[in-house]
Amino acid sequence: MTQDPSAQADPSAKSSVRRDLVQPAFPARLLAGYEAFKEGRLPQERARFEEMAENGQRPEIMIIACCDSRVSPEVIFDARPGELFVVRNVANLVPPYSPDGELHGTSAALEFAVQALKVKHIVVMGHGRCGGVHAFVRRSRNPDDDALSPGDFIGKWMTMISPAAEALPTQEGESDHDYAERLAITSIGNSIQNLLTFPCVNILHGRGQLQLHGAMFDVTKGILRTL
Incomplete structure (x- = not known):
């Protein structure tokens, strides 16, 4: 169980966090949310938390979703603690298998989910009005567009x-918005194909022991469509 952030810290305890890097006030909204959780959901789920603390997590489903704050998988699927293993990144992308010795967060999470947790399903969940996809479309049609904010990582x-x-031709008279919405769906299929480049995924999927799924969430209407 994590420490109650509202409790007084032991003044004799040594912290490994540099104090000059810590803001003096923890966000009040988070503390209020934690208090609501502690008084409401935690008592209802206490036995489940204790069982998982003792025996570990055993989720059967991994979800690869966008880090957009509007599309929390735990909320959308009304999940209990321990039911979903979730990794989120910009535009819910899955990179192809590339064991090059570099740092790969999504690939590491995927490997852990498949080989250690032995999930039975992987869901790539996209969503409408994805900022990353729309920015990609604007930049691809206008290289001077700064939709993809300058930096070292997001553009790459x-x-x-x-x-x-490249696999999705534009339709006559189609707006950038409509094309981006279609591209978000096509991208899910591309990510599923990239999943199959991972040997551990390919082998288990071929044996029927691991199922791959796509889903699209409409943030305006709150409707989920399976693909």
């Missing part, structure tokens, strides 16, 4: 959607 990350874009 979003190039993973290029194969999906």
Whole structure:
């Protein structure tokens, strides 16, 4: 069980966190939310938390979702603690298998879910009005567009959607918005194909022991469509 952040810290305890890097006030909204959780849901789920603390997590489903704050898988699927193993990144992308010795957060989470947790399902869940996808479309049609904010990571990350874009021709009279919405769906299929480049996924999927799924969530209407 994690420590209650509202409790007084032991003044004799040594912290490994540099105090000059910590803001003086923890966000009040988070503390209020924790208090609501502690008084409401925690008593209802206490036995479950204690059982998982003792025996570990055993989720059967991994969800790869966008880090957009509007599309929390735990909320959308009304999940209990321990039911879903979730990894979130910009535009819910899955990189192809590339054991190059570099740092790969999504790939590491995927490997852990499949080989250690032995999940039975992997769901790639996209969503409408995805900022990453729309920014990619604007930048691809206007290289001077600064939709993908300048930086060291986001532009390179979003190039993973290029194969999906190359496979999706534009329709006559189609707006950038409508094309981006279609591209978000096509990108899910591309991510599923990339999942199969991982040997552990490919082998278990071929044996019927691991199922791959796509889903699209409409943030305006709150409707989930399985693909």
